[in-house]
Amino acid sequence: MQMLKILIVSLIGFVSATLSAQAVIEIDITRGNVQPLPIAITSLVGSDQEMTSNGSVMEIGQQIAQVVTADLERSGLFSAIDPRAFINSANASPVPQFANWRAVGAQALVTGIAELEEDGRVRVEFRLWDVLAGSQMTGLRYYTAPRNWRRIAHLISDAIYKRLTGEDGYFDTRIVYISESGPYLDRIKRLAIMDQDGYNHKFLTDGSYMILNPRFSPTSQEITYLSFYNDTPRVYLFNIDTGKSEMLGEFEGMTFAPRFSPDGKKVIMSKAENGNSDIFAMELSTRRIQRLTSHSAIDTSPSYSPFGRYITFNSDRGGSQQIYVMDADGSNIKRISFGDGLYATPVWSPRGDLIAFTKQTGGKFYIGVMRPDGTGERILTESYFEEGPTWSPNGRVLMYYRKYPYDNNGGGGETQLWSIDLTGYNERQILTPLDGSDPAWSPLME
Amino acid sequence: MLNKFYAKLLIMAGAALVLSACGNTNDSAMDQTPAAEPAPAPAPAPTPAPAPRVDTTTQEYLNDIMGGGVEADTVHFAFDRYDVDAEARRILQAQAEWMKANQSVNVVVEGHCDERGTREYNIALGDRRANAVKNYLVAMGVGASRIRTVSYGKERPISTDHAMNRRGYTRVN
Incomplete structure (x- = not known):
């Protein structure tokens, strides 16, 4: 896995309307038959003008969201809300309009961006939001070669799983x-x-x-x-x-x-x-x-x-x-x-x-x-x-x-x-x- | 039985072909073209092939050494067992006699299991079975160096009948 050398992860700053809000959502994975957590996963926002060997950055952003959705749904702990129900279309604004996400029944929300760097790598950022508390739960930034977009998606899935269950994920495996x-x-x-x-x-x-x-x-x-x-x-x-x-x-x-x-x-x-x-x-x-x-x-x-x-x-x-x-x-x-x-x-x-x-x-x-x-x-x-x-x-x-x-x-x-x-x-x-x-x-x- | 009979006739004819081909190996080892001799008579010839031509060292010969439809190259085992029962002993005695009479023959004894068990355990059980067969042949006077064992566990079934798959198969090497 040579890609490890070029992968950089950094925590991105919390942007939040409510200061130090207590996270109200969590998943107890020790119990059987938990009610899956309703989560809205938006396409990462990217430009269709920025082309890579793996398609435009916009397409990469969309595909990452699809892979994250599939990962989280397969775990049985999440139920992804159909994007056609979204009131907001994905946009680059860092702070979501939580009322619109509450309206579609989302308890958690994933947003993010993808951008092409000058050195040919893609920068991917995502944030996980607690919709009811109106606060950011985690956020990470990755730099990688465009061909590694699928691994980035699994890393994002693992980060979301870990933040909401308190345990390491198993998607980047x-x-x-x-x-x-x-x-x-x-x-x-x-x-x-x-x-x-x-x-x-x-x-x-x-x-x-x-x-x-x-x-x-x-x-x-x-x-x-x-x-x-x-x-x-x-x-x-x-x-x-x-x-x-x-x-x-x-x-x-x-x-x-x-x-x-x-x-x-x-x-x-x-x-x-x-x-x-x-x-x-x-x-x-x-x-x-x-x-x-x-x-x-x-x-x-x-x-x-x-x-x-x-x-x-x-x-x-x-x-x-x-x-x-x-x-x-x-x-x-x-x-x-x-x-x-x-x-x-x-x-x-x-x-x-x-x-x-x-x-x-x-x-x-x-x-x-x-x-x-x-x-x-x-x-x-x-x-x-x-x-x-x-x-x-x-x-x-x-x-x-x-x-x-x-x-x-x-x-x-x-x-x-x-x-x-x-x-x-x-x-x-x-x-x-x-x-x-x-x-x-x-x-x-x- | 009929099938087996014809198979044997064909093998005898094949052995005759091999023997006649052998004479040419020195001058045309690389030449794969058949010699321009008339083809041998078709297998179901009215006169039986001469007896001395029978190759007694083949798998097919071993399989039929006991006659009567007994598959003499295979012994069977009970579920999760590797002890050689009376029927298996009868077969292995015949195998041992045959090996002693055909000193050029080396064999591989394959140990097999049915599919109603886990892979790793069955690999071990197949090894037990193969060695049970080998040890019996050695006890009957066959040289241990002529027998190699290999376990295939449950990976090489020959039937959907589980009992048929619990077997030790003596393969002519």
């Missing part, structure tokens, strides 16, 4: 996943990446060999995954910027189920020897591995807690697939799942308070969460088949994939990406050009 195509007897599974809203989609491998279970580095533009290159399943490290991949270590047995440590310095994974899978951690700088479990059962799907002190993993050492937690050095192994059925793919929330999992019982599959001590199990979704939750970087949304049953005519079996809020509401499909599975959410870009 990407999803790496497995793009699937072809009939079930001959399925092609390759690595692909896209923005969290599905734009800027790119295939990262050509499909000549299978890739599974990709995961983002929390600290760099790298992905780790299981690759079947050369018909030899092994864990790889892939650099998104250079497109280069390398095998992590050379081992006699298979390596799989990789995941980064929270500091990005290690990859934890399963390694199989003569059919038995145990968990190992590899220091990336030295490529030295440390054995963490040693048991004749299957130990797999390891995931660190946010500060790296603990590891949750999947094991059938108790006779069936269950979720366990241990210290990061492999000591103090405790089983935490005790409900009916099988439990798999535990993933620690970036907030640390929950572990998301896949559950299998009664011929169905479920995505749920429980506390790290195993209490408070809560099921969020169910279907014929779904698995592999990944957390949004703010720990408020889970993405996973669903697979549909085959029909009797050789059809069916589609895989799709879905997301749901931690509250259990706002379940949505994430559209992909082909079928999709194994989503992994990136951290917030910087």
Whole structure:
């Protein structure tokens, strides 16, 4: 992401009719089924005479508003007011006429401008207003190359989300996943990446060999995954910027189920020897591995807690697939799942308070969460088949994939990406050009 | 069964072709043009092909070593299990005899799972199954260096019938 170098953000001065007005609007995202906040998002005002390689500045301003609208609406926390209802047309005047926005039912208002700078960059400013209090809630200014307008829109969405919920957003993020195509007897599974809203989609491998279970580095533009290159399943490290991949270590047995440590310095994974899978951690700088479990059962799907002190993993050492937690050095192994059925793919929330999992019982599959001590199990979704939750970087949304049953005519079996809020509401499909599975959410870009 | 029979005839004819082509490799290794000889007789010839021509080292041959419609290159497993049951042992004994009789053959044992499970766990389970097959063959006297294992987890189904997908497949390498 070279664009980071040219991106400058600065807080812009508050212009407000009412001095130090208390913000009256806020969104409590810990509650389910919140009433979406009515928000008016105006096109950023720009000139149609100022041309860039990405169209006029006016068009960029309009498109930014559209992307912000789509981001906020998808979160389920906002309901954008149809611009055709606006009494005011967008204008450059810094202070809105709040009465006109109250009249259309808006509680929050987004205004802004876009201008072409002499050096060819675009300056984008936006302000978020509390319509009822008649005051500015936040305002930011960005400078960037015109081609980065979409990222600016996501940054604005994140700023609005943060100001109104008190928590970081997740809009300036990407999803790496497995793009699937072809009939079930001959399925092609390759690595692909896209923005969290599905734009800027790119295939990262050509499909000549299978890739599974990709995961983002929390600290760099790298992905780790299981690759079947050369018909030899092994864990790889892939650099998104250079497109280069390398095998992590050379081992006699298979390596799989990789995941980064929270500091990005290690990859934890399963390694199989003569059919038995145990968990190992590899220091990336030295490529030295440390054995963490040693048991004749299957130990797999390891995931660190946010500060790296603990590891949750999947094991059938108790006779069936269950979720366990241990210290990061492999000591103090405790089983935490005790409900009916099988439990798999535990993933620690970036907030640390929950572990998301896949559950299998009664011929169905479920995505749920429980506390790290195993209490408070809560099921969020169910279907014929779904698995592999990944957390949004703010720990408020889970993405996973669903697979549909085959029909009797050789059809069916589609895989799709879905997301749901931690509250259990706002379940949505994430559209992909082909079928999709194994989503992994990136951290917030910087 | 009929299909299998014809497939075998074709393979035998194909093997004969390969053998006759081999004689030419020295002087025309790069030449892909078929020799200007008369085409071989069509496969369903009234007189059976000579027995010594049968290539006993092919996948098709292995598949039919037990006859009676048994797919002798594949063993099946119960849900979430990797133990080799009596039927699987019968097949693996035949595989081991065949490997001992065909010392030039190396195999890859593929471990597979049904789709009613999570990806990562099934990769591990497939590895268990592949190694269960390998260990049985080794116990029956086959050299361990002749057997490579690979797990495809649930990623390579051959059927919409879950039981058919829980399998160890011995692939001639």
